Amino acid sequence: xxxxxLATSQFATSFASRAAVVASAPGRVNLLGEHTDxxxxxVLPVALERRTAVAxxxxxxxxxxxxxDGVVHELDVNAPLRxxxxxxLVGVVRELRSVGAxxxxxxxxxxxxxxxxxxxxSSAALTVAxxxxxxxxxxxxxxxxxxxxxxxxxxxxxxxxxxxxxDQTIAVHAERGTALLIETGVGTMRRxxxxxxxxxxxxxxxxxxxxxxxxxxxxxCEQALASCRRWRPGLRHLADLSPGELPDVAARLPSPLIARxxxxxxxxxxxxxxxxxxxxxxLASVGALLSEGHRSLRDEFCSTVPEADFLVEQAGMRGAxxxxxxxxxxxxxxxxxxxxxxxARILAELTRDFGDRFGRVPAAWGTRAAAGARREALPxxxx
Ligand code: GLA
Numbered sequence: 001x002x003x004x005x006l007a008t009s010q011f012a013t014s015f016a017s018r019a020a021v022v023a024s025a026p027g028r029v030n031l032l033g034e035h036t037d038x039x040x041x042x043v044l045p046v047a048l049e050r051r052t053a054v055a056x057x058x059x060x061x062x063x064x065x066x067x068x069d070g071v072v073h074e075l076d077v078n079a080p081l082r083x084x085x086x087x088x089l090v091g092v093v094r095e096l097r098s099v100g101a102x103x104x105x106x107x108x109x110x111x112x113x114x115x116x117x118x119x120x121x122s123s124a125a126l127t128v129a130x131x132x133x134x135x136x137x138x139x140x141x142x143x144x145x146x147x148x149x150x151x152x153x154x155x156x157x158x159x160x161x162x163x164x165x166x167d168q169t170i171a172v173h174a175e176r177g178t179a180l181l182i183e184t185g186v187g188t189m190r191r192x193x194x195x196x197x198x199x200x201x202x203x204x205x206x207x208x209x210x211x212x213x214x215x216x217x218x219x220x221c222e223q224a225l226a227s228c229r230r231w232r233p234g235l236r237h238l239a240d241l242s243p244g245e246l247p248d249v250a251a252r253l254p255s256p257l258i259a260r261x262x263x264x265x266x267x268x269x270x271x272x273x274x275x276x277x278x279x280x281x282x283l284a285s286v287g288a289l290l291s292e293g294h295r296s297l298r299d300e301f302c303s304t305v306p307e308a309d310f311l312v313e314q315a316g317m318r319g320a321x322x323x324x325x326x327x328x329x330x331x332x333x334x335x336x337x338x339x340x341x342x343x344a345r346i347l348a349e350l351t352r353d354f355g356d357r358f359g360r361v362p363a364a365w366g367t368r369a370a371a372g373a374r375r376e377a378l379p380x381x382x383x
Pocket of ligand 1: 033034035036037038121163164165166167214327328329
C-alpha cells in the first residue's frame with residue numbers, strides 16, 4: 001500500500017475522522033559525495049520511489065500517531081525533547097513557529113515506505129513531509145528554500161544531529177528521472193538524468209537515529225579545517241583543498257585527520273567526475289567511481305561496516321558496474337549500479353552470497369529516480 005493510503009487510513013483509525021491535508025516526501029540514495037555536504041563539497045543524491053506521508057487536520061493540541069505501531073502520542077511542543085522519533089515532529093513544529101507557519105495544534109498520522117535507520121534519509125522524508133503538511137494546515141505555502149531550512153533546522157538544531165543539507169534538499173527539490181548535483185559550498189544545483197534503475201541492498205545493520213559517529217566525524221572535519229587554516233588562511237571548506245595539496249596536509253595534520261581530509265578531497269573530485277560521466281551516459285565509469293568511493297569510506301573515513309564491504313566486493317565480482325555504502329554509514333544500505341540486462345541475475349546472486357556469509361537474506365529492491373515533496377490528493381472516502 002502507498003504511504004499516502006497508509007497515513008490516511010491510520011488517521012481515520014486513530015482519530016475517527018478524515019485528514020484535512022496530506023503531504024509526502026521521498027527518501028534518497030546518495031549516488032556519490034558522502035560526508036562532503038558539511039565540508040563545502042558536491043553531492044549527487046537521487047530521490048527514491050519510497051516515500052513518507054503525513055496526514056493532518058486542525059486541532060487545539062498536538063496528537064501524533066505512526067502507522068508502525070498505532071500508538072497515539074500527546075505532544076507538548078514546549079517541553080524538553082524525549083529522545084524518541086516524535087522529537088523530529090516537535091522540531092518541525094518549533095521551526096515552523098519561528099517562521100510564523102505553524103498551526104496552533106494538529107492531529108497527525110505518519111506512514112512511510114522508506115526503511116528506517118537504513119541510511120536512506122527516512123528522517124528528512126519525515127521532517128520535509130511534516131513541514132509541508134503542517135504549513136498547509138496553517139494556510140502557508142513555504143518556498144522550497146524555506147521548506148529545506150525548516151526541515152534542516154528541525155533535525156540539526158532541535159534533534160541535534162549534525163547533518164548537512166543534502167537530504168532535505170533532495171527531498172524538496174527532486175524531479176523524476178534525475179539526480180541532483182548540489183554544490184554545497186556555493187549552493188548551486190544541477191539536474192543530471194539517471195537512466196534505468198538503481199538497486200538498494202540493505203545490510204540490516206541499523207545506524208543510530210541521533211547522530212553518534214556522524215557528530216564525531218563532523219568534529220574531526222572541523223578540527224582538520226582549523227589546522228589547515230594555519231597554513232592556508234582564508235580556506236573556507238575542506239573541499240576547497242585541491243588533491244595536489246594533500247602532501248601538505250599529510251605533513252602537517254595528525255592522524256586520523258589526514259585520512260578524513262583525504263576522503264573529503266578525493267570524494268569531491270570523484271563526485272564531480274561521476275556527474276560528468278553520468279551526463280555522458282557512461283554508467284560503467286560511474287560504477288567504478290562508486291566502488292572507489294566505498295573504498296575511501298572504508299579506509300579513510302572509517303564509516304563502513306563489514307556487511308557493506310562484503311556486498312560492494314561481491315557486486316563487483318558478480319558483474320555490477322559498481323556499488324557503495326550510501327548515506328551516513330555505520331550500517332545502512334548499499335547502492336548498486338548494474339547493467340540493465342543483467343541486473344536481476346546480479347541481485348539474485350548478491351543476496352544469495354550475503355545469505356551464505358551472514359546467515360540471513362537482505363532486503364533488496366530497485367527504484368527509479370523519483371520526485372520531491374508534494375501535496376497529495378486526499379484519497380476518496382473508503383466505503
Ligand atoms: C547524513 C546527513 C547528510 C550527509 C550524510 C553523509 O545522511 O544527514 O547531511 O552528511 O550523512 O554524506
